[in-house]
Amino acid sequence: MLTLTLMSASCAQDKCQAAKECASGDSNAVIETIMSRRSIRAYEDRAIPRDTMELITECGINAPNGMNAQEWEIRVVDNPEFINGVTDLFVKENPEAAKAPGFKNIFRNAPTVVFIGAPDSTYSGVNCGLLGENMILAAWSMGIGSCCLGGPVRFLNSEVAAGYLKQLKFSEGYTLLYAIGFGFPAETPDAKPRDKGKVIFLD
Numbered sequence: 001m002l003t004l005t006l007m008s009a010s011c012a013q014d015k016c017q018a019a020k021e022c023a024s025g026d027s028n029a030v031i032e033t034i035m036s037r038r039s040i041r042a043y044e045d046r047a048i049p050r051d052t053m054e055l056i057t058e059c060g061i062n063a064p065n066g067m068n069a070q071e072w073e074i075r076v077v078d079n080p081e082f083i084n085g086v087t088d089l090f091v092k093e094n095p096e097a098a099k100a101p102g103f104k105n106i107f108r109n110a111p112t113v114v115f116i117g118a119p120d121s122t123y124s125g126v127n128c129g130l131l132g133e134n135m136i137l138a139a140w141s142m143g144i145g146s147c148c149l150g151g152p153v154r155f156l157n158s159e160v161a162a163g164y165l166k167q168l169k170f171s172e173g174y175t176l177l178y179a180i181g182f183g184f185p186a187e188t189p190d191a192k193p194r195d196k197g198k199v200i201f202l203d
């Protein structure tokens, strides 16, 4: 027991040292991944290989979640018929959308889209948010870009797109919460500013 306690104390010290080194600019792969990530909206014309998406989604479902109830459903779509079909439907109603520079589809041009479904429960937003960030960071650590998507999901949840929503086969009681587009980046956007004033340490 004592050995274990000593080991975990020394492990905690190591972690503390790592955090200090990182704060002083030395490298830490996780922090580097978090801080270098950007939302990507221009991609190469190839879907992410399925085995890579399997790894990414597995990282997703290993996120912390309330009572480990795993109240989420994930649908991975790389079928151009689905992606282009929804896009055509959207563009029919919103022709201006297709005039955006580099426009390929309404999922911010991503060739692979992950749809996340959630039940109506207190923490489903938290659970699914953590799930998504795990996927986004795992992907970025492997050179894969992504963009969280709310806009196209509003359209998929509308009456006109009901046929496509049905194809996602979410279980009874689950609704489409949000989506994440994935692909190999074809742009290197600058970081968006963050307001450090949102963080306050209380004494």
Ligand SMILES: Cc1cc2nc3c(=O)[nH]c(=O)nc-3n(C[C@H](O)[C@H](O)[C@H](O)COP(=O)(O)O)c2cc1C
Pocket (backbone or CB within 6 Å): 037, 038, 039, 040, 041, 108, 147, 148, 149, 150, 151, 152, 178, 191, 192
């Ligand atoms: C819930 C949510 C919904 C979003 N919806 C969209 C969207 O519909 N279209 C889009 O281009 N970006 C969308 N984004 C991406 C944000 O615009 C982006 O994360 C934010 O501007 C910060 O930029 P960064 O991710 O590069 O740091 C969404 C992000 C979140 C978390």
